[in-house]
Amino acid sequence: MLPRTGGILGLMMVLLLLVAGWWGLAANASAAQAQPPEPRREVQGDPAAPAISFIDSPGATCLRPQPKSDACYITWSxxxxxxxxSQYIISMTVAIDSQVRAAHWGFFQQSMFFPAELYGEGMRVSCGPPGAAGLPGLGRAYSYVLRARETGGLQAANYGAVTCPAGLYTTYLPVTLR
Structure with a gap:
């Protein structure tokens, strides 16, 4: 019995060493993958191509100030x-679901800044019934486009979407007399 026990113990030791070796290799591989790659900048297109305007628009939000209403307001900070x-801004427009909601024109301006207070509560839209955008508990989703034109004829645009909270949705049943 003694030689057989020694053989089993030897086999167990070899397996233990193999598992420990694999464990160490796996730990080194995961540590190497955890480090993010160095950031790099890639340039596409012709470097001599003209520069275009730049639009900065932090994400849009949709708010419902009155809890028992279907009126929501889309706004940006x-x-x-x-x-x-060497260019000037000619115009900037804000469109929600393909409808222009705001238009601004410039005259020899290299930049324009529009604070949230300029639009009051925001741009009024319908909140929509629960699940209108396919998300339970949320209302309608709206797409928006911010466009800017400059004197050189170039344009810039920012595209996005915002989902509103679900609004009050009332269904009226018909009154029937018997």
């Missing part, structure tokens, strides 16, 4: 447009 060098 600010909107900012900057022209390319």
């Amino acid at each position: 600010y909107l900012s447009v900057t022209a390319a060098p």
Whole structure:
């Protein structure tokens, strides 16, 4: 019995060493993958191509100030447009679901800044019934486009979408007399 026990113990030791070796290799591999790659900047297109305007628009929000209403307001904390060098901003428009809601024009301005207070509560839209955008508990989703034009003829645009909270949705049943 003694030689057989020694053989089993030897086999167990070899397996234990193999598992420990694999464990160490796996730990080193996961540590190497956990480090993010160095950031790099890639340039596409012709480097001599003209620069275009830049639009800065932090994410839009949709708020419902009155709990028992279907009126929601889409707003941004600010909107900012900057022209390319040696150009001026001609116009900037804000469209929600393809309808222009705000239009601004410039005259020899290289940049425009629009604080949230300029639009009051925001741009009024319908909140929509629960699940209108396919998300339970939320209302309608709206797409928006911010466009800027400059004197050189170039344009810039920011695209996005915002989902509103579900509004009050009332269904009226018909009255029937018997």
